Amino acid sequence: MAAEDTTPDLAEVTAELAALDDPRARAVNERHGDDHGVNLGRLRALAKRIGTRHELARELWATGDTAARLLALLVCRPKAFGRDELDAMMRGARTPKVRDWLVGNVVRKSPHVEELRVAWTADPDPAVASAGWALTADRVEKRPDGLDLPGLLDTIEAEMKDAPEPLQWAMNTCLARIGIEHAEHRARALGIGERLQVLRDYPTSPGCTSPYAPVWIAEMVRRRQSA
Structure with missing residues (x-):
């Protein structure tokens, strides 16, 4: 008998993201222009558990949800995106954190x-x-x-x-x-x-x-x- 596939699908992952949403984290993130309430440490832990899943990443990105898109950028294969696909992703990114992670986690590793x-x-x-x-x-x-x-x-x-x-x-x-x-x-x-x-006058924390x-x-x- 073939082993049962326990890999989470899009519905299961988005449900888990919804369960991780914390109003306090959302309030902090919104002050920085990011419309999600998932603690980034927990988001990274979820990504580590899922592993690399490029097609799931595409599905997560297509939802338009900020937390889902951040997760997509952690579980994708950066070199698998085409040049025009990355350009469209950048133009469709709505929040600073998504744009930062798209550049830092994906585009920098791309042949394009x-x-x-x-x-x-x-x-x-x-x-x-x-x-x-x-x-x-x-x-x-x-x-x-x-x-x-x-x-x-x-x-x-x-x-x-x-x-x-x-x-x-x-x-x-x-x-x-x-x-x-x-x-x-x-x-x-x-x-x-x-x-x-x-x-020049930007407030800087001690140290x-x-x-x-x-x-x-x-x-x-x-x-x-x-x-």
């Missing part, structure tokens, strides 16, 4: 990452463009060969000050990464940050580094030099 990075960075949709700039910041740090760093600084200098918040954050991260990783561009990166004053680029750059360089 560079093509999407280039296309998204120039996109008129600020949410899509912020994903492109996040991927650019990642490449500045890890694979800078072939990047036009002076050109990136030109764009940041011209556009970051008035960019919408998510795009401004991503461009600021790229600015800081250029200053931290590339000593030959550090003075200019510091100068741009000082002139634009973006995130954390300010996202204000001049402070961020100086602190990370100091740590490396003293290591």
